[in-house]
Amino acid sequence: MTGKLTGKVAVVTGAGSISGIGKEAALAMAAEGAMVVVNDIVKDPDGSRGADRVVKEIKSASGTAVANYDSVASMEGGQKIIRTAISSFGRIDILVNAAGNFKTAPTVEFTEKDWDAILNVHLKGLFACTREAVREMIKQKSGGRIINFTSVAAYTVSMGPGPSAAYCTAKAGILGFTRLLAVELKDYGVTANSLSPVATTALNPYDPNQPGPEYVAPMVVYLATDEAKDITGQIIRITGGEVCVYAPPMGTPVGHHYLYKEGKWTVDELTGLMPVMIWR
């Protein structure tokens, strides 16, 4: 490796599973010289901490990393995770919000408890870690990188046994969160992007023929480099050898169906028009 992230400090949440995108991102960033906080609440089957295993793997490859076991799903947890970077390495340059959970159930049977569990990890977790990281990045005055994970489930519904309304809501919410962040933090040199990966992982074991999470890691590393300083507010799909930068949702109406009239539409007019306006 070529030290593309030498001197930088990264936090990767949800990086402790046996097989996952967070873990691969943590390993790849450490291999490029970043000092990494490996966060996860998960334990291995033998009861030991998943984050410890990943830290060990990084160290045995001569990398620098520390483990953190807090849950992202509270403001306090998010703060503690970021403070681990500050207290161990003195700063934070890169935040990769990879922590996630998944549950499938029909909407009419979905419980409030499950709804809260999904939204707390994916949305409050994202907010908690990001707010604390951005506060530091603004103070440091040297830019920063926020890398979040959305999913095809945010809009096109195809994941294993079928995602839940809660998961789709959360993964779509991440897009709105990240897009606002990109606009708001441009002045500070902090970029924010959403990755939509497809990979066979501990969380998504349904189709073993999908590419592995290691295919996703180079994109995370790239977005963290200085070279990517102008890449912000993007939604990027990466699965195996495929890269797709999506057109901005609801953006400039290129490719959209557009109609205009002077004055108010009537229901009758809409009844005639709308069937030819929709996307099949």
Next chain:
Amino acid sequence: MTGKLSGKVAVVTGAGSQSGIGMAVASAMAAEGAMVVVNDIVKDPDGSWGADRVVSGIKSANGTAVANYDSVASMEGGQKIVRTAISNFGRIDILVNTAGNFKIVPTVEVTEKDWDDALNVHLKGVFACTQEAVREMIKQKSGGRIINITSLAAYSPDLGPGPSIPYCTAKAGVLGFTRLLAVELKEHGITANSISPGAKSVLFPYEAPGPEYVAPMLVYLATDEAKDITGQIIRIIGGDVIVFAPPMGEPLGHHYLHKEGKWTVDELIEIMPRMISQ
């Protein structure tokens, strides 16, 4: 009016403000013959319920409506709102989730309470009302309509009046929720669509056409004629109608590259600056 919604029962959340999309759509649906539950927690300056004022307005135009004052932001509140339709009118055919709130704060200053206030109303509220409504609609076996409100803020936050990350997150979340519903409920004849309106209202007192421009689209989506319109994101502001291309859909208009095997960081450094959408 021509009775396009005669015999149908509609619930409109957040329909009690002095000027808003919920109020405009509740009135428009009642004018087309729907029996309407007008829900809102809001009170007028004189302390009376906003929902009562809207119900009075509907009744004085010979329409049928009842008021409900529960908050959408809990599972129990959502259930009570939908049960108000069942107990008064015997069924529910149409749910319009317009209840919302909005607050401008820079991200680093957003408090947990700000965050929870926004997500509880916009996301848990949509879930709570929709789950109860869909349970009934499936039992009724006569289809149904779910109409949710998103915003340009979901993906195009030019910061208009200022940043609000909980609002942007919530309004994007509504899109994901609605899209899943559309797919999941197709076999039950229940449609689910997202409307991205632009209108001058109490919540957004900025220069724009009035909420009455938005109401016909919501009425249309509630009619039998719109039974095949589902999973769409539709913007309506004044005389403009846009049906947005599906976000993250088929890569028409997207920038797409493929290679056999794994990308290297160096390759990405080369290609990515030319891949982004400016």
